Amino acid sequence: MKINEAINQSYKVLSPISKTAKLDVEVLLAYILNKKNRLDLYLNQEQELNPKELDKFLNLINERHQLKPISKIINQKSFWNFDLDLSYNVLIPRPETEVLIDLVTKKISQNKKMKFLDIGCGSGCISLALLDYFYFSSGVAIDVSKEAILNTRLNLKKFNLKERLKLLRQDVFKFHSTNKFDLIISNPPYLKLSDYINLDKSIKQYEPKEALIGDSKDGTLFYKKIIVNLKNNLKLGGFFAFEIGDNQMIKIEKILNINGFRIEEKFKLINNQTRCLLAKKIKNYTLQ
Ligand SMILES: C[S@@+](CC[C@H](N)C(=O)[O-])C[C@H]1O[C@@H](n2cnc3c(N)ncnc32)[C@H](O)[C@@H]1O
Numbered sequence: 001m002k003i004n005e006a007i008n009q010s011y012k013v014l015s016p017i018s019k020t021a022k023l024d025v026e027v028l029l030a031y032i033l034n035k036k037n038r039l040d041l042y043l044n045q046e047q048e049l050n051p052k053e054l055d056k057f058l059n060l061i062n063e064r065h066q067l068k069p070i071s072k073i074i075n076q077k078s079f080w081n082f083d084l085d086l087s088y089n090v091l092i093p094r095p096e097t098e099v100l101i102d103l104v105t106k107k108i109s110q111n112k113k114m115k116f117l118d119i120g121c122g123s124g125c126i127s128l129a130l131l132d133y134f135y136f137s138s139g140v141a142i143d144v145s146k147e148a149i150l151n152t153r154l155n156l157k158k159f160n161l162k163e164r165l166k167l168l169r170q171d172v173f174k175f176h177s178t179n180k181f182d183l184i185i186s187n188p189p190y191l192k193l194s195d196y197i198n199l200d201k202s203i204k205q206y207e208p209k210e211a212l213i214g215d216s217k218d219g220t221l222f223y224k225k226i227i228v229n230l231k232n233n234l235k236l237g238g239f240f241a242f243e244i245g246d247n248q249m250i251k252i253e254k255i256l257n258i259n260g261f262r263i264e265e266k267f268k269l270i271n272n273q274t275r276c277l278l279a280k281k282i283k284n285y286t287l288q
Contacts, residue, residue: 001054003029004045010061017065024070028060031074067202080129085154089147091211093125096267097187100243100276101129103265104183107239107278110134115179117233118142119172119186119226122211124152124165126185131161140179142170145210173225180235187243188222190214195245219245223252231259231285239264240279249274260285 001009007025014021026038032053035041049057063073071077071092077084079093080101086092108114114137118127121141130137143149149169156162172188191199193216196209203212215221223242234240240261244252253263260283267276 001049002045003033003041003047003049006049006054006057007041010057013061014064017067024064025061027070028064028073029057032057032060067205069202069206072206077123077125079123079125081132082125082128082155082159084123084125084128085151085158086123087147087151087154089145089208090151091122091207093123096269096275097125097243098129099267100185100187100241101126101133103267103276103278104130104185104239104241105133107264107280108134108183111136112182113137114182115139116183116185117177117179117181117230119175119184120144120148120188120211120222121152121167122148122187124155126187127152127165128155128159128161130183130185131164132159138164140166140168140177140181142168142172142175144169144171145208147208172222173229175229177230177233179233180238181233182235182238183241184226184230184234184238185241186222186226188214188226190219190222190243190245190248192217192219192245195219214245218248218251220248220251220255223248224255227252227255227259227261231261231281234281236281236284238281240281241277242279243276244274246273249277252277 010025011021014024018024030038060073071086075086077086077093114134116139118141121127121143127139127141149167189212191212196213256279261279262282264280265278266274268274
């Protein structure tokens, strides 16, 4: 079978289940054939797939047909300037999380010798983007999941950033540090249980539950704990940067204000829901 025939036939298979069927097919075929990019497929439309390549390709189309996300099939996801390796049990980095990095880059000078703490590092996407943008930065990243720690370590090694990040397998609810950071950043689990139950089957099947569920009430448990327990680990003038869920802004802003923080930047989705925020420490509190 030729490349153009493989594209057309598998497009027909995937279009009933995927809004991005054409892109899916092209990414999977480029992956199997080791093409640099999708354009490379169209420059070689007449190339024949050998039986081994065809067999592998059809297997991947079959996996996609069963709603497995593309990033979980090819074990890769683009984020910021990187093609990150992605382990099976680690959350796929989302585009909103890149916006969180954008908010931080607006407020902190690129040349600052910035020290950050990344809570719930997952694939390492946030830490790697920060290390990439802030040339002189260094950080600490924690996650309770062993797979996440291993995945972040793999990506640090891949992009030669190992020396600038300390990785710890830790539960944030038990985490203590004597460090003072310029930035504490987190995209924590923030769904309430009832919203998790209503998610698409493919997300529930292929994404780790522990990465998504915040609590059974309103999903804000992680923010409360992080703000109250770790506010003294931020320097005065330092920032909390959070990705947050729908209808959580008012509650989180209240917790931030009573703990000595002022919201400096927000990113809203078109439905007017705040998805990312940056809050500055304007008062020093001693231990309570
Ligand atoms: C929404 S994911 C974010 C992953 C990554 N930072 C990103 O933006 O793609 C939340 C992460 O928090 C981690 N996590 C869940 N509970 C935790 C806990 N109690 N302590 C530390 N990390 C936790 C999960 O393993 C997961 O990697």
